[in-house]
Amino acid sequence: MNIYIQPEYEVVRDRDRCIACRVCERQCANLVHSFDAETGKMQADSSLCVNCHRCVCVCPTHALKIVKSDDTYKINGNWSNQTINEVYRQANSGGVLLSSMGNPKDYPVFWDKMLINASQVTNPPIDPLREPMETQLWLGKRTAKIERDEKGRLKNTLAPQLKLKVPIMFSAMSYGSISYNAHESLARAAEELGTYYNTGEGGLHKDFYKYGKNTIVQVASGRFGVYKDYLDTAAAIEIKMGQGAKPGIGGHLPGAKISADVSETRMIPQGVDAISPAPHHDIYSIEDLRQLVYSLKEATDYKKPVIVKIAAVHNCAAIASGIARSGADIIAIDGYRGGTGAAPTRIRDNVGIPIELALAQVDQRLREEGIRDEVSIVVGGSVRSSADVVKAIALGADACYIGTAALLALGCHLCRTCQTGKCNWGIATQRPDLVKRLNPDLGYKRLVNLVTAWNHEIQEMMGGMGINSVEALRGNRLMLRGIGLTDTELSVLGIKYAGESM
Amino acid sequence: MLMREGQFRNPSGCAITGIIDRSGKRMSGSLMIDSIEVMHDRSNGLGGGFAGYGIYPHYKDFYAFHLFFDRESARSETEAFLGRHFEIAYSSQIQTRKMAAITDEPLIYRYFVTPLSRKLADSHLDEREYVARCANRVNVQINGAYVFSCGKNMGIFKGVGFPEDIGRYYRLDEYEGYAWTCHGRYPTNTPGWWGGAHPFGLLDFSIVHNGEISSYDANRRYIEMFGYKCTLQTDTEVITYIIDYLVRKRGLTLKETAHVIAASFWSTIQDKDETAREQETLLRRMFPSLLITGPFSIILGYTGGLMTLGDRLKLRSLVCAEKGDIAYMASEESAIRKIQPNPDKVYSPAGGEPVIYELYDKESVQ
Numbered sequence: 001m002n003i004y005i006q007p008e009y010e011v012v013r014d015r016d017r018c019i020a021c022r023v024c025e026r027q028c029a030n031l032v033h034s035f036d037a038e039t040g041k042m043q044a045d046s047s048l049c050v051n052c053h054r055c056v057c058v059c060p061t062h063a064l065k066i067v068k069s070d071d072t073y074k075i076n077g078n079w080s081n082q083t084i085n086e087v088y089r090q091a092n093s094g095g096v097l098l099s100s101m102g103n104p105k106d107y108p109v110f111w112d113k114m115l116i117n118a119s120q121v122t123n124p125p126i127d128p129l130r131e132p133m134e135t136q137l138w139l140g141k142r143t144a145k146i147e148r149d150e151k152g153r154l155k156n157t158l159a160p161q162l163k164l165k166v167p168i169m170f171s172a173m174s175y176g177s178i179s180y181n182a183h184e185s186l187a188r189a190a191e192e193l194g195t196y197y198n199t200g201e202g203g204l205h206k207d208f209y210k211y212g213k214n215t216i217v218q219v220a221s222g223r224f225g226v227y228k229d230y231l232d233t234a235a236a237i238e239i240k241m242g243q244g245a246k247p248g249i250g251g252h253l254p255g256a257k258i259s260a261d262v263s264e265t266r267m268i269p270q271g272v273d274a275i276s277p278a279p280h281h282d283i284y285s286i287e288d289l290r291q292l293v294y295s296l297k298e299a300t301d302y303k304k305p306v307i308v309k310i311a312a313v314h315n316c317a318a319i320a321s322g323i324a325r326s327g328a329d330i331i332a333i334d335g336y337r338g339g340t341g342a343a344p345t346r347i348r349d350n351v352g353i354p355i356e357l358a359l360a361q362v363d364q365r366l367r368e369e370g371i372r373d374e375v376s377i378v379v380g381g382s383v384r385s386s387a388d389v390v391k392a393i394a395l396g397a398d399a400c401y402i403g404t405a406a407l408l409a410l411g412c413h414l415c416r417t418c419q420t421g422k423c424n425w426g427i428a429t430q431r432p433d434l435v436k437r438l439n440p441d442l443g444y445k446r447l448v449n450l451v452t453a454w455n456h457e458i459q460e461m462m463g464g465m466g467i468n469s470v471e472a473l474r475g476n477r478l479m480l481r482g483i484g485l486t487d488t489e490l491s492v493l494g495i496k497y498a499g500e501s502m
Numbered sequence: 503m504l505m506r507e508g509q510f511r512n513p514s515g516c517a518i519t520g521i522i523d524r525s526g527k528r529m530s531g532s533l534m535i536d537s538i539e540v541m542h543d544r545s546n547g548l549g550g551g552f553a554g555y556g557i558y559p560h561y562k563d564f565y566a567f568h569l570f571f572d573r574e575s576a577r578s579e580t581e582a583f584l585g586r587h588f589e590i591a592y593s594s595q596i597q598t599r600k601m602a603a604i605t606d607e608p609l610i611y612r613y614f615v616t617p618l619s620r621k622l623a624d625s626h627l628d629e630r631e632y633v634a635r636c637a638n639r640v641n642v643q644i645n646g647a648y649v650f651s652c653g654k655n656m657g658i659f660k661g662v663g664f665p666e667d668i669g670r671y672y673r674l675d676e677y678e679g680y681a682w683t684c685h686g687r688y689p690t691n692t693p694g695w696w697g698g699a700h701p702f703g704l705l706d707f708s709i710v711h712n713g714e715i716s717s718y719d720a721n722r723r724y725i726e727m728f729g730y731k732c733t734l735q736t737d738t739e740v741i742t743y744i745i746d747y748l749v750r751k752r753g754l755t756l757k758e759t760a761h762v763i764a765a766s767f768w769s770t771i772q773d774k775d776e777t778a779r780e781q782e783t784l785l786r787r788m789f790p791s792l793l794i795t796g797p798f799s800i801i802l803g804y805t806g807g808l809m810t811l812g813d814r815l816k817l818r819s820l821v822c823a824e825k826g827d828i829a830y831m832a833s834e835e836s837a838i839r840k841i842q843p844n845p846d847k848v849y850s851p852a853g854g855e856p857v858i859y860e861l862y863d864k865e866s867v868q
Contacts, residue, residue: 123714123796124817131815132767137790144788146753153777154758154784161787370727465716466797468815469765471790472717475724 003088006071008081009051011044017063018042024055024064029422029434052415054424086345097345100418100428102245102337102382102404105349109337110356110489111388115498117479119466126468128459134469135455135462136165139376139398140305140329159329160305162236164399165194166455167389167470170447171334171380171401172218172240172309174202176253176262176274177341177418178407179435182427185410185443187211192448198401199225201240201251201276203265209233216307219296221250222276224266228299236304236330237296241280241289242311244338244381247352251276252342257421259430290326297327305329312336312358312381313351317365324366324374331375332401333358338381339404341428342419355381356395360493363396363475386457395493396475409450410443516688516700516712517544517665519832520801521841522681522808522859526866527827528556531674534684537837539666541686544712544833549687549699550668551660553708553803554679558655564591564614565633565705568651568658569640570696571609576646581613583644587636588615596659596672603667608696612657630705630750637704642733648697653706654805660685660699668699680861681808683801685710701803702738704746708803711738712833713818716796724791741800744792754785756802756809760856762789764814801831807860816853823848829859 011032020042025033032048033055035041049066056064073081086097119125126133140161147155170186177200184207186197191214198216203225208215212233219226220240231237242248253274263270283289293306308323309332310316316333323331335355340348359379366372379392380401389400408414411425418428426438458470467473481498482490490497519537523529534552538545558566567584571577584590593613622632637649651658656679659672665686685700701708715721715737722732722740728751730743741763748759761782766774771782786793797817802809810831812820823830823838823845830838835848851857 119716119796123716126815132769134768136768138787142788142790154781156780156784158784158787367723367727372724372727467716467795469793469795471786471793472720472795474720474791476717476720477723478719 002092005085005088006069007046007049008069008085009049009066010046010069011049011055012065012067013042013044014063014065015041017061019061019063021060023058023060027054027058027424029424029429029431030420050415050417050420051413052417052424053413098342098419099345099348099416100342101339101414101416103349103352104416107354110354110485110493111384111391113482113484113489114356114391114493114495115481115483116387116390116394116461116465117481118464123466125466126463128456128463131463131468133459133463134471135167135458136163137167137398137470138163139378141375142373160303161329162196162305163194164196166451167393167399167458168193168383168451168454169195169216169378169399169401170197170406171332171338171403172198172200172216172238173341173403173407174200174218174224174253175205175265176200176202176257176430178427179423179429179438180205180207180261181435181438181440181443182407182410183208184440185438185447186406187214188440188444189447189451190214192444193451195451196235198238199234201225202253202262202274203267204230204233205261205265218309219292220276221278221280222274224268224274224276227267231296231300231304234304236307237300238307238309238332239280239289239292239296239328240309241283242309242313242334243340244311244334244336244352244355245340246343246347247311247313247336248278249344249347250278254421257430262430286322286326289323289328293327307332307378309334311338312353312355314353316353316358317361320362320375320377321365321369321371324369324371328375330378330398331362332378332380333362334401335379335381339407340418355379355383356391357489357492359392359397360395360495364494367475386454387461389454390458390461390473391480393470393473394476394479395495396477398474405450406447409446410438516710517541517686517833517837518684518710518712518799518801519830519837520681520683520710520803520808520810521828521830522555522861523828524859524862525827526556526680526861526863528678528680529682531557531669531677531679531682533841534682535666535669535674537832537841538669538684538686540836540840541832541834542664542666544688545664545686546688547662547664548689549660549662549685550665551658551685551687551699551701551710552665552669552672552674553651553656553658553683553701553703553710554674554677555656555681555706555803555805557657557677557679558614561591561614562655564616565652565654566657567613567615567637567649568596569611569613570648570650571611572646574609576644577609577611579644580640580647583636583640584613584615586618587621588613588617590615597676598671599673601667601671604661604663604671607661607671634705634746638731642731650697651703651708653703653708656706656708656803656805658701658703658708660701661696662699681803683708683710683803683808698734698736700736700738702734702736702742704742705750706803706805707742707746707749709738709742709745709800710803711741711798711800713737713798713813714796715741715794715798715813717794718796720791721794737798741794741798744794745802748789748792756858757856758785760809760811760854761785762792763794764811764854764856765793766814766854799833806864807858809856809858810851811856812851812853814854819850821848821850822857827862831857
């Protein structure tokens with residue numbers, strides 16, 4: 001017996017406006033819309049709708065909207081409709097609940113509880129339209145020895161670093177979880193912006209080797225697509241130890257998504273599930289990580305920085321301290337709001353901690369131990385705006401990863417149904433008819449627009465603080481004040497409360 | 503109750519001036535008093551101070567410790583500490599001139615000391631590091647005692663009041679040095695503590711500074727990784743530690759240090775010749791967290807020279823001049839003209855461009 005579950009959202013059509021052009025029908029991979037030949041009218045089956053807004057956006061007469069259903073069970077403060085429905089769903093199927101994208105629950109967003117400073121009187125604000133306002137930076141180790149050549153000039157004793165023209169990179173999203181056209185858009189945008197995109201754990205499609213200078217390649221527990229050329233092509237190598245959306249578990253790309261192209265790129269048979277184990281089976285402790293870091297450095301002649309990506313969890317400061325001593329050049333920390341192509345709902349919604357708190361603790365811990373120069377810190381999961389970037393850097397980050405925001409720029413409407421592979425926006429799908437909806441010529445420009453706009457805003461906020469280099473903002477926590485936070489939260493973030501003086 | 507310096511962050515606007523005779527000829531401290539007095543309106547009576555170099559030729563091999571004591575017990579405690587770590591060649595109260603404008607002065611003492619050789623050897627420290635750590639221990643551990651100067655053949659004199667009054671109070675007309683710097687303070691809080699006045703000193707380094715830096719907490723949190731503790735929470739303090747770290751601990755030249763703290767913009771570096779481009783890029787990549795932004799102009803005093811430097815956007819005024827062997831630098835040209843009406847040359851250094859004047863014969867003062 002399957003209990004009927006009322007759809008959470010309803011498709012509402014304005015009959016006066018609808019011209020029955022059937023574009024909604026053609027555009028919906030979930031088969032919500034249909035044409036009733038008898039009446040000559042369009043119908044919609046809301047139970048199939050994932051609320052991706054594709055039909056709403058393409059409807060030429062704006063006849064469609066999606067509304068939250070007002071159908072409800074008897075109101076219960078403990079048992080919400082969603083909680084009840086999930087029980088029904090699991091009783092129906094016996095399965096683990098799956099979801100996609102980041103944790104949508106109503107937990108506090110600490111970015112929104114921090115306010116940025118501005119200068120006046122004792123210190124002038126600086127106008128970025130008139131004066132240089134530097135958002136360029138270098139990522140990597142800064143523990144160089146001072147050595148001089150015979151002419152007394154400083155020798156370059158620095159380990160390899162990554163040069164970023166903006167403090168924003170595109171975070172790891174694998175080919176397989178997202179489409180070819182989405183990858184192409186990210187790669188081309190990274191190249192134009194002077195930053196980097198990240199292959200995720202799905203290998204690098206042969207067509208994209210030409211973007212190697214702007215590519216970070218990932219080595220994850222499944223080791224998909226990892227071989228010498230892959231490592232050699234990249235600007236940097238990222239070891240993925242964890243992901244904010246699903247700390248503590250691996251990944252599972254269903255065989256249905258392993259097309260011929262994905263199969264070749266991942267170096268696995270077509271149609272076979274791609275399983276990433278929860279741990280790297282050669283890393284059961286920190287000293288094992290060190291061996292992988294140096295294996296990758298050996299394999300690439302010590303010419304590329306190695307990033308270690310971890311999920312934000314309770315003891316991430318101690319973990320980061322270990323990583324900083326493991327030879328890694330950069331630590332990437334992914335918060336519990338970070339996106340994913342598929343994750344068990346319970347993991348996504350209940351495991352991990354906010355990136356703001358993890359970042360503050362990691363940065364402080366590394367400074368207390370005197371090893372902050374051993375690594376740069378990159379944070380993501382989730383960074384939603386230029387203000388989040390500014391706050392992250394002031395807390396201590398060197399740069400930010402954006403994933404969800406980048407997908408939104410490409411058209412994603414956060415329906416959180418990537419796991420079905422039927423993305424109407426051509427992003428989280430491998431179906432050729434859907435993939436082609438995302439035009440990389442337009443997609444990459446939208447990504448460039450987004451990051452360029454954010455960079456302008458970052459410059460404006462920096463200028464307001466009287467800071468003309470992003471380097472002087474890094475870790476500058478006096479530029480932040482908390483609002484609506486407890487003493488414990490303030491102390492974890494290492495900031496003062498709004499109204500408290502310098 | 504008002505908090506003391508160090509219990510809150512205290513930015514301030516200011517006036518600075520400096521002079522050096524490159525031939526090594528010694529000049530009376532009264533020149534500095536005349537120079538700073540012109541810029542009276544740039545101070546607000548809440549702090550003034552001087553640093554003189556070459557003023558203790560008879561004790562030039564000894565570290566000259568200048569101390570403030572809040573009470574006699576702090577003095578005896580400090581003297582016991584100094585006695586355990588140093589040979590004290592000479593000590594006395596610093597001679598001052600009582601005046602109506604200067605009130606609430608602490609006990610002010612001077613000690614010429616040299617590290618006990620056995621203690622120094624046991625510490626496995628370089629002599630200067632040993633002295634710096636001892637001075638720091640007095641400041642942190644002995645309540646009511648504060649070392650405000652501890653270099654060789656140099657001394658800092660400072661207090662709460664207008665700088666010209668402070669100069670007269672300390673009878674600086676009776677001292678002669680080959681180089682002097684001076685500071686008049688306009689703090690935006692009112693601590694009224696003598697230790698909070700400037701110059702700020704560490705060994706023979708002394709800094710006077712005008713401005714309020716916006717990079718403060720980025721700089722502070724970085725430099726504190728290397729054993730420094732920013733107890734006064736002033737810009738001058740953190741700038742001094744940065745320079746000490748880069749020059750004394752890492753071995754950079756003053757010019758290289760300037761390229762770290764007032765680095766040229768990337769776009770400017772791009773247009774420089776190859777060597778400069780490589781060197782400056784390298785310095786920015788090595789020490790990005792020591793870039794100082796926001797308005798500042800500083801004069802750094804050290805054995806044998808003065809360096810003046812303004813922020814890279816040139817948000818604070820800074821003028822330099824020369825007359826024969828003598829070089830001048832000040833917040834305002836008027837402060838120079840007051841003591842040298844006919845300079846050979848007057849110029850304003852570009853933002854981020856260090857100006858360094860050293861004795862022709864630096865060995866003579868070592």
